[in-house]
Amino acid sequence: MDDRDKWIESIVAAGEGYHIEFKESLDKSFVEEVCAFANSNGGKVFLGISDKGVIKGVQTDNSFRSRVPDSLRQLQPQLDVKIEVHDNFIVADVPEGSEEPYACSRGFFLRNGANSQKLNRNEIIAFFQKEGRIRFEELRNGKADFENDFDERAFRNFLKLAGITSSIDKMALLRNLDCVTDDGKLNNAGVLFFAKDIDFLLNHAIVVCVLYKGTKKVNILDKKDFKENIVENIDNAILFVKRHTNVEYKIEKIQREEIPDIPDIALREAIINAVCHRDYFDRGSNVLVEVFDDRVEISNPGGLPSGLKPSEFGSRSVARNPLIASLLHRIDYIEKVGTGINRIKQAVDENEKASVEFSFDGSFSVIFRKGDAISNVGLGEKLGEGSEKSSEKILEIIKHNPTITREEISEIINLSIRGVEWNLSKLKDEGKIKRIGSRKSGHWEVIESFNY
Incomplete structure (x- = not known):
């Protein structure tokens, strides 16, 4: 048995798999299998071997040979598939495509284990996204109305940061920045950078x-x-x-x-x-x-x-997202x-x-x-001026301004919000202050029984 026979014997013995497909004859499914391999990691389609691994053989004359590449012309985009002719079978050696996704006359196909499957609409969209053929940033935003949603302030700030003169026509600039479609509508990149309310237009x-x-x-x-x-x-x-x-x-x-x-x-x-x-x-x-x-x-x-x-x-x-990055x-x-x-x-x-x-x-x-995880126990000391000193300052502030917010206290005494929260909690636990009403509309009260 020569090397070629051993190779065929090993292929037949292993059977069909992710990279191997047997076809008994040249039918319409042949190009579908090629399409699936091109969209996956490549593979070989053997013409003349049945699904069960029995070598049935096919014609290998010039007329039949020409039909094989002819059937592959329907692939879009075109793909260079190497055709190997043996004594009684033909092998189509399909490379992994560099311009995925590939399609044939019946749609898009992808290799799934030892089988090829036709992609449905959602799977096609997901595949295009994965391969970067559809970019979110370039898609027109159907909700955005340029006149009502465009934020002039954000646009002027962008131009200032980018060092671009504002004397150039606005729509010309937006087109050059790739933030509007050909008909002057905001795409998703335009919404992200220049919309007044992205929560409504792109709430995610x-x-x-x-x-x-x-x-x-x-x-x-x-x-x-x-x-x-x-x-x-x-x-x-x-x-x-x-x-x-x-x-x-x-x-x-x-x-x-x-x-x-x-x-x-x-x-x-x-x-x-x-x-x-x-x-x-x-x-x-x-x-x-x-x-x-x-x-x-x-x-x-x-x-x-x-x-x-x-x-x-x-x-x-x-x-x-190369446009956003740009x-x-x-x-x-x-x-x-x-x-x-x-x-x-x-x-x-x-x-x-x-x-x-x-x-x-x-x-x-x-x-x-x-590096030094801060525990709640020693938070006051770790934050800079000592727990007792920070608490005293907060008590004094609350006494003169009961409606003051945590954020305002933070700014006054140069202490993080987390530090303020810890000290307030400490003061409440010690019975020195209490909160009257909600966090937003309520106020602080220094407890009179406490000998301040």
């Missing part, structure tokens, strides 16, 4: 920020849903985290040095990355920024973009596409107060862990 594109008490998702101390344009959402999310995390003041020179729990560069890059590279086709999730006592988690829908392997993470860049780059929110992850790692390494972890299983998450 808001950024949700939450502050928890402790280290678990149980007690919420503060929550904000940011619904402005993409630039303001980024800025507001960054401010939310900075307001609820701590800064250590180090004085070794004439000027004091501020050392935040999380390096500003790393925090900024992580939030921009979450907003820029999220999967906007996922309408069931938002970008989520969560602040705990011991960590900050920033997560977004969508794992690694199609075409980026886990082993390439951090060393190779594939933009899921627009953010114009205003210097992105320094250089593909450098964000390394900038986060470098900033954390230099800071030495935090560590960082990345997760991309279904969703993408950046987790900053604080």
Whole structure:
């Protein structure tokens, strides 16, 4: 038995599989199998072998041979399929296509195990999305009405940040920025950057920020849903985290040095990355920024973009939303596409107060862990001026202004919201103050029995 016979014997013995398909004759399903292999990882179609692995044979004369490539001309786009003619069978060697998805006259097909299946409408859409053939940012937004929804203020701010003169015609600029369709309607990128209300037009594109008490998702101390344009959402999310995390003041020179729990560069890059590279086709999730006592988690829908392997993470860049990335780059929110992850790692390494972890299983998450996790027991001392001193200041403030908010107290005494919350809780437990009414419309009261 020569090598060719051994090869055929091994193929027949193994049977059909993900990369092997047997066809007894050249029928209309032949091109469907080729289409499925092209959309998958390639494979071989054997003409002249039955499903059960019996070599039936086919004609191999010139007339029959020409019918094989002729039948493949219906593939769109065209694909170079190598045809190998043997004594009594023909092999179509199908490469993995580089221009997926491929279609034949009967639709789109994909390899599923040892079978080929025709894709339905939703599967076709999902496949196009996966391969980057449909980009959310470029799609026309059917809800957006340019006259009513376009935000001139956001547009002027963008032009200022990008260093673009406002003397140029507005619609011409928007077309050059790829934010409107040919007929002058806002696409999704235009809505994200220049709409007055993205909550109505793209309600899954808001950024949700939450502050928890402790280290678990149980007690919420503060929550904000940011619904402005993409630039303001980024800025507001960054401010939310900075307001609820701590800064250590180090004085070794004439000027004091501020050392935040999380390096500003790393925090900024992580939030921009979450907003820029999220999967906007996922309408069931938002970008989520969560602040705990011991960590900050920033997560977004969508794992690694199609075409980026886990082993390439951090060393190779594939933009899921290249138009959004380009627009953010114009205003210097992105320094250089593909450098964000390394900038986060470098900033954390230099800071030495935090560590960082990345997760991309279904969703993408950046987790900053604080070097010295702050427990509720010693929170007051850790926050800077000592528990007793902070409590005294808060008591004095409440005495003169009972309706003051936690946020206002935070600004007055330069203490994080979390620190204010801890001290207020401590004062209530000690019977020194009580809350009258709701958090929004109520007020504080210093208890008279307490010898203030």
